[in-house]
Amino acid sequence: MRDLSLVILELACNSLDAGAKNLFLRLEYGERTTRINIDDDGCGFDVSTLGKGSSKGSTGLGLALTMREAQECGGKMAVLSQTEGKRGTRIELEYPKDVPTGDLGATVATLICDECRLRLDIVKGEDIFSLDTAELEGEWSLQTPFILRDIRQNVNKTIQHIGVGALL
Amino acid sequence: MKKTIEDINQIRAAMQSQIILRDNVDPEKEIHIIVGMGTCGISAGARTVFNALVDEVEAKELRGVRVTRTGCMGDCEDEPIIEVHVPGKEPVVYKKVDAAKAVEILAQLVKA
Numbered sequence: 001m002r003d004l005s006l007v008i009l010e011l012a013c014n015s016l017d018a019g020a021k022n023l024f025l026r027l028e029y030g031e032r033t034t035r036i037n038i039d040d041d042g043c044g045f046d047v048s049t050l051g052k053g054s055s056k057g058s059t060g061l062g063l064a065l066t067m068r069e070a071q072e073c074g075g076k077m078a079v080l081s082q083t084e085g086k087r088g089t090r091i092e093l094e095y096p097k098d099v100p101t102g103d104l105g106a107t108v109a110t111l112i113c114d115e116c117r118l119r120l121d122i123v124k125g126e127d128i129f130s131l132d133t134a135e136l137e138g139e140w141s142l143q144t145p146f147i148l149r150d151i152r153q154n155v156n157k158t159i160q161h162i163g164v165g166a167l168l
Numbered sequence: 169m170k171k172t173i174e175d176i177n178q179i180r181a182a183m184q185s186q187i188i189l190r191d192n193v194d195p196e197k198e199i200h201i202i203v204g205m206g207t208c209g210i211s212a213g214a215r216t217v218f219n220a221l222v223d224e225v226e227a228k229e230l231r232g233v234r235v236t237r238t239g240c241m242g243d244c245e246d247e248p249i250i251e252v253h254v255p256g257k258e259p260v261v262y263k264k265v266d267a268a269k270a271v272e273i274l275a276q277l278v279k280a
Binding site for chain 1 (some may be wrong): 206216218236237239
């Protein structure tokens with residue numbers, strides 16, 4: 001993946017495919033690193049199978065590739081997941097701050113199309129940008145194209161404002 | 169800087185007179201476009217294709233077109249792949265699609 005927004009899309013799609021109804025994304029831009037947390041309430045999985053493939057095909061490969069990619073560019077990734085008790089999965093990523101964020105707005109818009117609840121927090125120092133689809137429920141569906149476009153632009157404006165190199 | 173929700177509510181209010189694309193459309197007459205978005209699809213550019221389709225639906229004010237994503241479609245080397253469902257017809261799969269091709273496919277579908 002060429003930037004963080006694509007990594008987030010990849011991992012969040014896994015969450016949605018695991019039946020998650022609530023998805024929490026947090027990006028924290030620090031002095032030296034960018035930390036990303038992805039929490040979901042999906043069905044979870046057995047972490048020991050990560051990257052080993054399965055009878056169903058290449059299950060778990062995306063996650064294993066993401067982990068290797070993070071390590072190869074000087075970052076790291078941790079996965080916490082449980083298949084019992086609907087506690088879902090938590091993924092923690094840490095990248096050097098030079099890795100570009102990319103088109104995070106497009107990632108968010110794509111995820112919102114799945115009609116899950118999405119909360120996004122972007123944090124840099126004292127600045128916090130929050131978006132919670134649960135608070136946006138209104139007269140129109142969030143999946144309406146013009147709303148998606150505006151959410152996309154809003155998120156990317158924030159990324160540009162923070163100055164973390166959106167590749168638009 | 170925490171003003172997103174107000175911003176989006178304002179946008180909503182401003183757009184009140186605009187058409188609502190998904191309203192009053194019979195699901196059985198709806199064109200459904202599915203974009204493959206497994207690891208393979210995402211790295212090949214499926215997100216761009218997906219958003220191009222959503223943008224085009226808005227730009228052309230198309231009613232009765234739904235765009236959704238799915239996981240890996242099984243032919244990773246041909247990604248990005250889209251599957252088009254037109255009511256009453258066999259589904260059609262397009263491979264190695266990019267934003268421009270997706271928009272063209274959508275234009276042809278709507279014309280037909």
